Amino acid sequence: MNTLLSDSASTPAGGGNTGQTLRIRGGRPLRGRVEVKGAKNLATKAMVAALLGETASILRDVPDISDVHVVRSLLEVHGVHVEDLEDGVLRLDPSGAVSAHMEEIDAHAGASRIPILFCGPLLHLLGQAFIPDLGGCRIGDRPIDFHLDALRSFGAIVDKLPSGIRLSAPGGLHGANIELPYPSVGATEQVLLTAVRAKGTTELRNAAIEPEIMDLIAVLQKMGAIISYEPNRVIFIEGVESLRGYDHRAIFDRNEAASWAAAALATDGDIFVGGAKQQEMLTFLNVFRKVGGDFDIAEDGIRFRRGGPLKPVMVETDVHPGFMTDWQQPLIVALTQAEGESVVHETVYENRLGFTRALVQMGADIVVHPDGIASSERRVPRRALEQAAVINGPTPLHGADVVVPDLRGGYSYVIAALAAEGESTVRNIGIIRRGYEKFLEKLTDLGADFDVTE
Numbered sequence: 215m216n217t218l219l220s221d222s223a224s225t226p227a228g229g230g231n232t233g234q235t236l237r238i239r240g241g242r243p244l245r246g247r248v249e250v251k252g253a254k255n256l257a258t259k260a261m262v263a264a265l266l267g268e269t270a271s272i273l274r275d276v277p278d279i280s281d282v283h284v285v286r287s288l289l290e291v292h293g294v295h296v297e298d299l300e301d302g303v304l305r306l307d308p309s310g311a312v313s314a315h316m317e318e319i320d321a322h323a324g325a326s327r328i329p330i331l332f333c334g335p336l337l338h339l340l341g342q343a344f345i346p347d348l349g350g351c352r353i354g355d356r357p358i359d360f361h362l363d364a365l366r367s368f369g370a371i372v373d374k375l376p377s378g379i380r381l382s383a384p385g386g387l388h389g390a391n392i393e394l395p396y397p398s399v400g401a402t403e404q405v406l407l408t409a410v411r412a413k414g415t416t417e418l419r420n421a422a423i424e425p426e427i428m429d430l431i432a433v434l435q436k437m438g439a440i441i442s443y444e445p446n447r448v449i450f451i452e453g454v455e456s457l458r459g460y461d462h463r464a465i466f467d468r469n470e471a472a473s474w475a476a477a478a479l480a481t482d483g484d485i486f487v488g489g490a491k492q493q494e495m496l497t498f499l500n501v502f503r504k505v506g507g508d509f510d511i512a513e514d515g516i517r518f519r520r521g522g523p524l525k526p527v528m529v530e531t532d533v534h535p536g537f538m539t540d541w542q543q544p545l546i547v548a549l550t551q552a553e554g555e556s557v558v559h560e561t562v563y564e565n566r567l568g569f570t571r572a573l574v575q576m577g578a579d580i581v582v583h584p585d586g587i588a589s590s591e592r593r594v595p596r597r598a599l600e601q602a603a604v605i606n607g608p609t610p611l612h613g614a615d616v617v618v619p620d621l622r623g624g625y626s627y628v629i630a631a632l633a634a635e636g637e638s639t640v641r642n643i644g645i646i647r648r649g650y651e652k653f654l655e656k657l658t659d660l661g662a663d664f665d666v667t668e
């Protein structure tokens with residue numbers, strides 16, 4: 215019997231109640247249907263975009279995750295009226311927007327990386343912005359130099375204070391010519407959210423083109439922005455005088471969908487992910503098939519299961535349209551059950567394989583190469599910060615006592631524990647609510663055997 219104590223993400227700013235622990239009895243395949251809603255990596259940014267409108271915006275399919283709660287409370291601290299119209303539908307009215315104090319912002323910034331994206335909209339609206347220390351998953355240094363350099367190019371003055379960063383734009387913001395050193399998702403969004411109301415035109419080269427960015431561009435276009443997406447990662451933005459509110463349904467969360475797909479592989483289960491779509495998951499689906507997974511694309515979602523014994527693969531994480539870094543952690547759990555040697559090259563972040571230590575504790579055979587490894591099959595250019603994991607399987611997994619390190623790592627520990635024989639204790643599960651809506655409810659629906667303690 216499962217004991218569900220709290221499945222709501224409506225905890226204070228941060229990563230939810232990080233103290234909760236799951237006791238999982240593994241060895242049972244996950245079977246059934248789960249629904250995915252709007253993407254964490256779009257919904258939170260669309261919420262920030264509402265600050266740019268002269269009228270209220272409506273965002274649909276908003277997931278009940280703690281990152282959304284963080285952004286909601288940050289908007290409220292800035293005087294935005296946020297209302298729940300119905301389950302998963304928010305109305306965001308920025309007409310009363312005001313400046314907030316650094317302490318207030320700090321108290322609400324929590325574990326999310328979104329506060330940095332308030333800069334452009336607040337500079338346009340109020341002429342100043344404060345940015346606290348950023349959260350997000352601890353998977354590398356995660357500097358914000360591209361963001362600050364871009365904001366300076368628009369004419370912002372950046373003051374680094376002991377308590378955070380203060381930005382001002384006494385002369386207003388003007389269009390800029392920017393080339394990112396790497397196609398950063400956040401820095402691309404920073405440029406979009408700033409350029410749409412800057413005076414003149416902005417050309418952004420080496421932009422990120424993830425589906426969530428394209429959806430943010432769609433949101434901004436609904437608001438009145440003029441943005442063209444040109445060949446070779448160039449985005450061209452013509453600044454406009456004013457923007458209005460939008461009505462938008464957030465793109466589905468392809469990272470959550472890929473996570474449940476990996477869970478079906480790892481536990482030898484059969485999961486229908488309602489709301490998942492093929493286009494945004496093409497790269498994932500190719501790898502899923504090569505590993506020995508089988509899937510059926512339906513109108514309303516995708517069904518994932520094994521198609522036979524699991525096979526080893528070589529995967530390189532990359533920017534879109536490559537294999538998303540957020541997919542590799544759950545996939546590695548499934549690869550522990552593949553027959554032979556798999557290699558996962560992590561090229562986006564410099565420290566995203568540390569989570570494998572706990573999988574080794576559960577019986578997996580994984581060796582991490584902290585400086586990466588060369589391979590003739592490689593297609594993604596090497597980066598100075600990359601690492602690689604070599605996974606040899608299949609190895610039976612057994613129960614262990616593990617602590618969640620980050621969002622995807624935490625999810626991976628839960629599916630490893632579900633695939634393992636015996637009982638596991640997974641501590642600190644609140645972080646998982648940063649990105650997985652109704653996580654415990656979904657596990658229950660899929661037949662997982664667990665209970666929760668504070």
Ligand SMILES: CC(=O)N[C@H]1[C@@H](OP(=O)(O)OP(=O)(O)OC[C@H]2O[C@@H](n3ccc(=O)[nH]c3=O)[C@H](O)[C@@H]2O)O[C@H](CO)[C@@H](O)[C@@H]1O
Pocket residue numbers: 254255327328354355356357358359360361362396397398399400401422538539540562563564
């Ligand atoms: C909330 C959100 O949307 N998070 C996603 C976003 O994170 P986020 O937007 O933080 O990721 P970025 O694409 O910016 O980061 C990619 C790489 O660029 C580096 N970098 C980035 C900015 C900067 O100013 N300087 C710098 O060096 C980072 O350290 C990292 O090595 O994209 C990542 C890559 O798809 C995903 O894993 C995250 O789920």
Ligand SMILES: C=C(OP(=O)(O)O)C(=O)O
Pocket residue numbers: 326327349350351353469540621622649
């Ligand atoms: C790294 C992630 O998110 P964030 O950038 O919000 O930490 C993630 O979603 O896996």
